[in-house]
Amino acid sequence: MKIKKLNKKIIVYDLKDFNIKQTLECGQIFRFNIEGNNAIVYSQDKMAKLTTYEDRIEIETKDVEYFVQFFDLDREYSEIKNVLRQDKMLKEAVDYGYGIRILNNDAYEMIISFIISANNNISRIKKSIEYLCSHFGKNMGEYHAFPTLEELKSASIEDFKRAGLGYRAEYMYGTVQRLTMCDIDNLKKMSTQNRFEYLLSLKGVGEKVANCIMLFGLGEKSVFPVDTWINKVYNDIYNKEETNRSKITKELTDKYKDLSGYAQQYFFYYYRDNKKK
Numbered sequence: 001m002k003i004k005k006l007n008k009k010i011i012v013y014d015l016k017d018f019n020i021k022q023t024l025e026c027g028q029i030f031r032f033n034i035e036g037n038n039a040i041v042y043s044q045d046k047m048a049k050l051t052t053y054e055d056r057i058e059i060e061t062k063d064v065e066y067f068v069q070f071f072d073l074d075r076e077y078s079e080i081k082n083v084l085r086q087d088k089m090l091k092e093a094v095d096y097g098y099g100i101r102i103l104n105n106d107a108y109e110m111i112i113s114f115i116i117s118a119n120n121n122i123s124r125i126k127k128s129i130e131y132l133c134s135h136f137g138k139n140m141g142e143y144h145a146f147p148t149l150e151e152l153k154s155a156s157i158e159d160f161k162r163a164g165l166g167y168r169a170e171y172m173y174g175t176v177q178r179l180t181m182c183d184i185d186n187l188k189k190m191s192t193q194n195r196f197e198y199l200l201s202l203k204g205v206g207e208k209v210a211n212c213i214m215l216f217g218l219g220e221k222s223v224f225p226v227d228t229w230i231n232k233v234y235n236d237i238y239n240k241e242e243t244n245r246s247k248i249t250k251e252l253t254d255k256y257k258d259l260s261g262y263a264q265q266y267f268f269y270y271y272r273d274n275k276k277k
Contacts, residue, residue, distance in 0.1 A: 003073050010059040010068060017077040018057060019099020020050050026100050026269040028216045030113055030125050031133075031146070043070055044106050045138060045145030072101050080262050089237050090263060093270035100265050103216060108184050109146050110217030115172055115204040116165060117212075124164060131163040153180050171204030178202060192220055207246060221261040224252040233267045 002013040012018050020039050024032045031042040037052040048061040048070075061067050068074065081098070085091045112132075117125050129146075136147035136155060153176050160169035179202075187195060195218060199210035211225040224230075226245040234248045235241055242248055256263040 001073055001076060003068070005064050005068065008060060008062055008064065010061070010064055010073070012057040012059070012073065013055065015055070015057065016098060018071070018101055020052055020057065022097050022099045022269060023101050023103070026097065026265050028103055028265070029105065030117070030122070030129050042143060042146070044109060045140060047140070047143055070104050072104055077101060080259060084259060084263055084266065090266060093266040096273070097266045097269040100269060102221070102261060102265060104219060105216045107187060107213065107217035108149060108179065110213045111175070111179070111202065112152070112172070114209045114212045115168060115175060118168065118204065118206070118209055128164045135159070149176065149179055152176050168204055174203040188218060192222065195220070207249065211249070215261045215264070222253060222258050224249055224256065224260040224264045226252070229268050229272045230264065233271045
């Protein structure tokens with residue numbers, strides 16, 4: 001991918017491998033706003049403003065290197081897509097979501113965000129996260145940072161209820177307190193299986209949420225989160241009525257191996273957008 005890094009700007013020239021709307025709306029991030037060709041993205045205490053032109057995307061930010069990594073701009077997605085297009089069941093989805101990039105989100109932020117996301121809709125997820133940011137995160141001027149673990153551990157169960165978490169409030173409180181006793185960096189050093197088992201031990205984290213955290217927050221591309229849409233994809237492709245999502249997950253990760261996370265994103269975005277049954 002051809003990019004240019006300036007003092008407070010990144011210019012991306014290969015639009016065939018990067019589409020802002022596709023990347024932000026494929027279920028891997030919740031702190032963003034899109035309006036026409038413009039978007040604003042927040043991560044931790046950082047912000048980037050993106051604009052799409054006919055021949056380029058410009059990313060304005062004070063944290064250039066952070067967002068080069070965040071948007072995975074050093075990775076060549078054309079090669080990944082060419083491999084996945086060889087699967088006749090995936091080719092159409094890859095072509096449809098040509099500009100999706102898997103973001104390198106902060107692991108802790110993903111744990112909190114995806115616990116909130118379980119059995120929830122996008123509007124409510126975003127409102128709950130924004131509540132936590134505005135009430136516990138640092139005021140950055142234009143926006144509030146995602147609250148650090150130190151800041152969030154002062155929140156009570158009632159605070160989480162006021163954030164709209166409902167039954168998740170107790171889960172969140174327990175998990176935040178538990179995370180204060182765990183160095184997130186140690187989680188990054190664990191094997192895939194040990195990471196998965198640790199995440200499952202957190203309140204409010206099931207298999208799908210654990211795999212989302214691993215994919216979007218820990219860079220583990222060999223996982224395949226299975227939600228309602230992926231369950232539909234699987235049953236449609238294989239002409240089945242399977243409801244055991246653990247079984248589906250294993251079968252799909254066995255098939256796509258180290259490219260499982262990419263395949264999941266293309267399938268998810270294509271089927272959700274086209275509402276295929």
